[in-house]
Every structure is written in structure tokens, then in C-alpha cells.
Amino acid sequence: MPIRHCIIHQIDKKPDGSPAVLHVSDTELVESQATENLLNDLNVAYNAKTGKGWGLFHAQSGAYPLSGWLQAYIEGGDFTVFSRTAVEHLTKLMEESNLSVGGHVLFAHYQQGMTEYLVVALLQHSEGVTVNADLSVTPSKHLDFGNINLAARINISEWRSNPKSRQYISYLKGSKGRKAIDYFRDFIGCQEGVDGPSETRTLLKAFSDFVTAEDMQEDSAREKTQMLVSYSMAQAKIGEPITLDELSELIDEERPKAFYDFIRNKDYGLSAEIPADKRTLSQFRRFTGRAEGLSISFEQHLLGSKIEFDKEAGTLMLRGLPTQLVDQLKRAAG
Structure with missing residues (x-):
């Protein structure tokens, strides 16, 4: 130095x-x-x-x-x-x-x-x-x-x-x-x-949308989540911003522009470099699971607000369901 x-x-x-x-x-x-x-x-x-x-x-x-x-x-x-x-x-x-x-x-x-x-x-x-x-x-x-x-x-x-x-x-x-x-x-x-926390939240939202759009398997989603958090925390530790194209390469080496292009095409309004907010990153964790035709994936911060977990019964209560899902369920209930 x-x-x-x-x-x-x-x-x-x-x-x-x-x-x-x-x-x-x-x-x-x-x-x-x-x-x-x-x-x-x-x-x-x-x-x-x-x-x-x-x-x-x-x-x-x-x-x-x-x-x-x-x-x-x-x-x-x-x-x-x-x-x-x-x-x-x-x-x-x-x-x-x-x-x-x-x-x-x-x-x-x-x-x-x-x-x-x-x-x-x-x-x-x-x-x-x-x-x-x-x-x-x-x-x-x-x-x-x-x-x-x-x-x-x-x-x-x-x-x-x-x-x-x-x-x-x-x-x-x-x-x-x-x-x-x-x-x-x-x-x-x-x-x-x-706004560092807001930019970081937007990045995490974009990543969650990307995982859903790619229909990733549970293990792959967990691995890529860890990559994102580890890279972002490392950048914060040395006082450097998150670089979207560099992050995109880490998330998918075979398609290094996939996540970057997803962000740009969906117009999340993120800059090419954004400051990493460690507090927001530390709260980010993704829960995923698949079994017998059921696929569930959500972010940790939703627990206690839109999602409640009953530990004794082993059940989830969901609020604020996506409009598209609600419409499908209403039509099926007919």
C-alpha cells in the first residue's frame, strides 16, 4: 500500500x-x-x-x-x-x-x-x-x-x-x-x-428472481447463494464494491453473462458496481426444498412476516401469495 x-x-x-x-x-x-x-x-x-x-x-x-x-x-x-x-x-x-x-x-x-x-x-x-x-x-x-x-x-x-x-x-x-x-x-x-442497503436488497431480490426463473435444483441454488454472499462479504471486507459482471461469472462459469444479462433485461436499476451492505447480506439466507411435486423456496427475512413456521407441527403458513398463483388456485377451485 x-x-x-x-x-x-x-x-x-x-x-x-x-x-x-x-x-x-x-x-x-x-x-x-x-x-x-x-x-x-x-x-x-x-x-x-x-x-x-x-x-x-x-x-x-x-x-x-x-x-x-x-x-x-x-x-x-x-x-x-x-x-x-x-x-x-x-x-x-x-x-x-x-x-x-x-x-x-x-x-x-x-x-x-x-x-x-x-x-x-x-x-x-x-x-x-x-x-x-x-x-x-x-x-x-x-x-x-x-x-x-x-x-x-x-x-x-x-x-x-x-x-x-x-x-x-x-x-x-x-x-x-x-x-x-x-x-x-x-x-x-x-x-x-x-443507498447501500437498498442496492444490496435489490441485488438479492434479483438473485432470488434469477434462481426462480432458472428453475434451479435445491443444491445448485444453495451453492450459488453461498457464492454470492461469500463474494459480497469479501468485497465489503476490503472496502470494494460488488461488481456485477464479476459476480455473474462466479455464479455461472459456463454462462458467465447469464446473471448480468438477467439483471439488465429485467431493468432492476442497479449500477455496474454497487456498495455491499454487510448487515443486509448477513440476514440473507435462502430456504429451498422439493418433495413429491412440491417445490418451496423463500428468503430468510420473510420468516415471521409473510411466512410462519410451526416447529411442532412442521407446517408453514403463507401470506401475500403471488397474484398469478392466487388466480390459478381460484380457477382450480372453480
């Missing part, structure tokens, strides 16, 4: 309502194993977070200046100057929002594969202890990556190469409350472009 530039500033803001004090650094972090570990730990923690938002920049303006500053830096500006200007703006927004939580603000421009990213994160410390060489212990502080709530990652490569994209920025929705999330998102200048 080549790190092009990385710097940390500090916003000291106490809960007593006193004004925030900004401590800026004039020196970037040197390239070292410690810096690489820092960014790697941050990325792992960021990717593990659920509840992300995905979007794009607002048009550059006085209210949303970061994209302009970033553009100037990318075109040959100084990273330290860019980060300092940005953190001053962040401090101002923090004061206006009357939020009491400061912290260390990390800016990092790095490359992963062929893709360039800028990550901005507000980091907090956690109290701990360390064991000294003489086996005594002393208090120590360390960055608490498990408690990151305000962070965003900008895919610089996609922003510059595909300006029509609506998902080159991701940010944590976190647990700090709507007001905190809004001020940080305003700092980034990000507007929501793609």
Missing part, C-alpha cells in the same frame, strides 16, 4: 463548552512501518464498520469547499497546506455545531492497486497500560480504532475518471447521532448518491 502523504493534526475540544484549540502539524508522517501499520489498522477498522453511506461531492461552493481544495492539491498543490486548510474548516464546523468531541484528525493519500484514495478520520485515544522492561506497568494511551465514528474515504481515481459516478465517497454513519454525522458530511461536502 504505497502511502503518498500522511499527516495528523489535533483538535482539542473539551466538554465544558470552551472554544476548540487547533494544533496543526507542519510535518508529514515519515514513511515507516509504524505509519503503514497505522493506515492499515485504520482501513481494517473502517472496512469492518457497518452502516456506511455512499455519495458524491456537492458542487464546490463556500459551504462545500473541500473538493476545490482537493482538486488544487491533486493538480500539483502541497499536501500539508491542503490538510491544514481542511482541518481549519473542520474545526470551524465543529464549533458551529457545538459538538464537544475533538481528537486527532488524520489525512492520508495512498494507493491500493491502481486506485488512489484520500481517507480523513477523527481518531480518539483509549487508556491502557504497558509493561516496562523492568516488568513494572505504567499508564499509556493508544489510538482506539474500534471506536471510529467520523471518517470518510474518497476514491480519487473514480472521482477524476468517472465524474458521473454517485458513489466515489464512502463515510461512516456511525453512532454519534445525526447532528455529528451531518457536520462531518458537510465538511467532506458529500451528498448521498447510493
Whole structure:
């Protein structure tokens, strides 16, 4: 993971309502194993977070200046100057929002594969202890990556190469409350472009329709479901989107375009790449079964709503039957 530039500033803001004090650094972090570990730990923690938002920049303006500053830096500006200007703006927004939580603000421009990213994160410390060489212990502080709530990652490569994209920025929705999330998102200048959970649900619906349309055998449907979930979870773990053509190839190697073409022909409105929502994926499981002319297949999330299972009697109660099936049954009942 080549790190092009990385710097940390500090916003000291106490809960007593006193004004925030900004401590800026004039020196970037040197390239070292410690810096690489820092960014790697941050990325792992960021990717593990659920509840992300995905979007794009607002048009550059006085209210949303970061994209302009970033553009100037990318075109040959100084990273330290860019980060300092940005953190001053962040401090101002923090004061206006009357939020009491400061912290260390990390800016990092790095490359992963062929893709360039800028990550901005507000980091907090956690109290701990360390064991000294003489086996005594002393208090120590360390960055608490498990408690990151305000962070965003900008895919610089996609922003510059595909300006029509609506998902080159991701940010944590976190647990700090709507007001905190809004001020940080305003700092980034990000507007929501793609609803990750909704897109993931649509993908899973398309997959369920595909399984039905293909009249898959139970074992095949279960295997392909596992492929979809495993691939999507793996993409979420590394912070990458689900790529539909790649997923289609995994689902059916003999007909690698079958699922992709099915999605396009049915017009589900999905982009070629969609953000994977881990919470939605973790809830997805497909139950299937065939016996003596009876074929049943449904998704786990329907249990308790449209489908009820009586464990003692071994029976299912179905609600909201498909209109076409209801019509057939009415005609048969005549």
C-alpha cells in the first residue's frame, strides 16, 4: 500500500463548552512501518464498520469547499497546506455545531492497486497500560480504532475518471447521532448518491428472481447463494464494491453473462458496481426444498412476516401469495 502523504493534526475540544484549540502539524508522517501499520489498522477498522453511506461531492461552493481544495492539491498543490486548510474548516464546523468531541484528525493519500484514495478520520485515544522492561506497568494511551465514528474515504481515481459516478465517497454513519454525522458530511461536502442497503436488497431480490426463473435444483441454488454472499462479504471486507459482471461469472462459469444479462433485461436499476451492505447480506439466507411435486423456496427475512413456521407441527403458513398463483388456485377451485 504505497502511502503518498500522511499527516495528523489535533483538535482539542473539551466538554465544558470552551472554544476548540487547533494544533496543526507542519510535518508529514515519515514513511515507516509504524505509519503503514497505522493506515492499515485504520482501513481494517473502517472496512469492518457497518452502516456506511455512499455519495458524491456537492458542487464546490463556500459551504462545500473541500473538493476545490482537493482538486488544487491533486493538480500539483502541497499536501500539508491542503490538510491544514481542511482541518481549519473542520474545526470551524465543529464549533458551529457545538459538538464537544475533538481528537486527532488524520489525512492520508495512498494507493491500493491502481486506485488512489484520500481517507480523513477523527481518531480518539483509549487508556491502557504497558509493561516496562523492568516488568513494572505504567499508564499509556493508544489510538482506539474500534471506536471510529467520523471518517470518510474518497476514491480519487473514480472521482477524476468517472465524474458521473454517485458513489466515489464512502463515510461512516456511525453512532454519534445525526447532528455529528451531518457536520462531518458537510465538511467532506458529500451528498448521498447510493443507498447501500437498498442496492444490496435489490441485488438479492434479483438473485432470488434469477434462481426462480432458472428453475434451479435445491443444491445448485444453495451453492450459488453461498457464492454470492461469500463474494459480497469479501468485497465489503476490503472496502470494494460488488461488481456485477464479476459476480455473474462466479455464479455461472459456463454462462458467465447469464446473471448480468438477467439483471439488465429485467431493468432492476442497479449500477455496474454497487456498495455491499454487510448487515443486509448477513440476514440473507435462502430456504429451498422439493418433495413429491412440491417445490418451496423463500428468503430468510420473510420468516415471521409473510411466512410462519410451526416447529411442532412442521407446517408453514403463507401470506401475500403471488397474484398469478392466487388466480390459478381460484380457477382450480372453480
